[in-house]
Amino acid sequence: MSGNSDPLSPRAKLAVTAGRAVAAASRAAGRGSGSVIGGRVALKLDPDLLARLAQHLDVILVSATNGKTTTTRLIAEALRAAGPVVSNALGANMPAGITSALAGGSDARYAVIEVDEKYLAGVARDTDPKAIALLNLSRDQLDRAAETRMLAEHWREGLAGSKSVVIANADDPLVVWAASSSPNVVWVAAGQMWKDDAWSCPSCGGVMQRPGDDWYCGECGFRRPTPSWALSGDHVLDPHGSAWPIHLQLPGRANKANAASSAAVAAVFGVPPQVALERMYQVQAVAGRYDVVQFMERDLRLLLAKNPAGWLETFSLIDPPPTPVILSVNARGADGTDTSWLWDVDYTRLSGHPIFVIGDRKLDLAVRLEVANQTFQVCENLDQAVQIAPPGRIEVIANYTAFQDLRRRVGN
Template identity: 95%
Template sequence: MAGNSDPLTPRAKLAVTAGKAVAAASRAAGRGSGSVIGGRVALKLDPDLLARLAQNLDVVLVSATNGKTTTTRLIAEALRAAGPVVSNALGANMPAGITSALAGSSEARYGVIEVDEKYLAGVARDTDPKCIALLNLSRDQLDRAAETRMLAENWREGLAGSKAVIVANADDPLVVWAASSSPNVIWVAAGQMWKDDAWSCPSCGGVMQRPGDDWFCGECGFRRPTPSWALSGDHVLDPHGSAWPIHLQLPGRANKANAASSAAVAAVFGVPPQVALERMYQVQAVAGRYDVVQFEGRDLRLLLAKNPAGWLETFSLIDPPPTPVILSVNARGADGTDTSWLWDVDYTRLTGHPICVIGDRKLDLAVRLEVANQQFQVCENLDQAVQLCPPGRIEVIANYTAFQDLRRRVGN
């Protein structure tokens, strides 16, 4: 860690002040948190501001297609056992949002930063991280993101020779290939439910063999590394073979996997697994995800699922039939405008659930459900969908902007 002298030049201080003023004006105008516009203004005034703000921090970067925001929260909670933390907890994960978050704290010792997959290499260059957590790579935002192997290649080149300790998921071949260019990798067996983006070898293009939980390429010998940390049921196994119980308020196997990776990251900073995992219990909901809210006399559980891998994990944690399910899909800029990914999701897993469909692209989703032989009703809005459901629990699953719309409607 650099010395604690003030790393900010007069220009940098001006940039921070201006960014905060613009963010405050944006909030006052009701345009969201203002972190992105504030960060953009600050970086225009001082293009090196992100590097300057990170100079006095021990930085952790977290990148993945699914689970970034939650894992960032879990790591931040664990590292608070060792000192003050600054984090982009609201998920603004491109350089402007990250700059804005770091500008908000001068006292922190640790920076725990969620990074959009496409920006990881650049942010790593600017922030000189001590640790980088790589969780998974799968198809997402098909109109904006290059296919997954190109993202993995971008990571591989960007992280080659990095001094950071890479904590990487041994069960995702794309992540393993991306991380293998780094000299210092800690492998975590965090599991991989969605395998459809890793059937061909990222190294040579050969067909991947997948006996049990193992994987290897029959052509070039690229294979799953031996993990030193592992998720095993409700426990995390550490490198010494000790099993530590996971107690989370967040539901599902995916969050246990996030906790296992977070415990491995915390250990890099000297926080023992028991302490790290106990602290993770504090996290109840993440930017509204998993919240249960009262609305029209019903209990709505809000679940975010942005892509096929996310929908698959979400289906595994909803209450059994006949719990009603409301599905909402938009295709705005932040979602990706291409909805062809709906055909990659196995909607037969919803058989037996009464389904209501809302959102900008409700008709795209209706066609998909029709083909999957599901019973559903298309509704104009959330209020109409909720009225069709009996009192009690309703599972509401939405993609990114649809989820934000829902939160606004239910006042969350």
């Protein structure tokens, strides 16, 4: 495949057209956005389509266990200061969904693409990205996802010798180990609240020492690199030591960390931190997350939490007790069918909140809450939970398919 500016080949054009037609038919049938099925059809017709679509774009890939959809959105907003952007903003983050997104961006200059952790190496090979943002790695979907160190190894091998600028979280030892095979890394001190997947050294298996915010392996000397960007309270510190205020409509420390990483990515493309951070303020909600919706004459705030690290971050966002909290957990294909991860979540942090439990696996969650000594009620559905919840805004926390169910129910 040539790197010149040839328009798409007839075969590639046919693939794009067919993909769009299938996606439109899927939407018309009420089966979602159609981006995945459209992309699958397009790739069947032209297996090299992703590479062809990417060749005229500056591609930025974003991968992590948590925060990739939000960070992708923040980077896309920041880069719009420098030119038109195409992005898979709805989170279809495997090759088919990514192909669909790029097929819709013929006049774009930048492609900001969220990538599922397992597909990062392959998508990077196909799209020749200018930048790759790596935020965190933690346990997720126990029945499907490889153990976290294996994922880190997969990243490390896939990025070895890469020409991309890798923007990586210096506070996550697994991410640092994965990124260290890359010749060009920008380290960001973005923090790491969840540490339970990084107690042993990914390099040699030794025990990690964690004095303060630092970390190192006492056995092989693998240690936290010196960051050039850092999140410090409500500011981003840039490599020159200047502090830039973060103003976000999205809540919580995790989103400030996402903004710090996004500012570092934007700087690679010449967008100054002040401009990047100002543009990020536009983002109010990301694919329904953080939205406050009216339902049955009540305000509900919708929060997505898919794994133990995500639940920990989400608990730090919710209004203090006695704010009512509805928890919904499913275990369908997209969630992972193994719910044993519920035992890794510290539900004692919900003490004092009236708790209502719904979802396909409400009984699994009920057992977990019982052991955590929490007071809760199991309800048939969202309507019943909202009906009996005490006054005040309700925090609704759900895992992936449960979150989609909720959005459909509240018409969001």
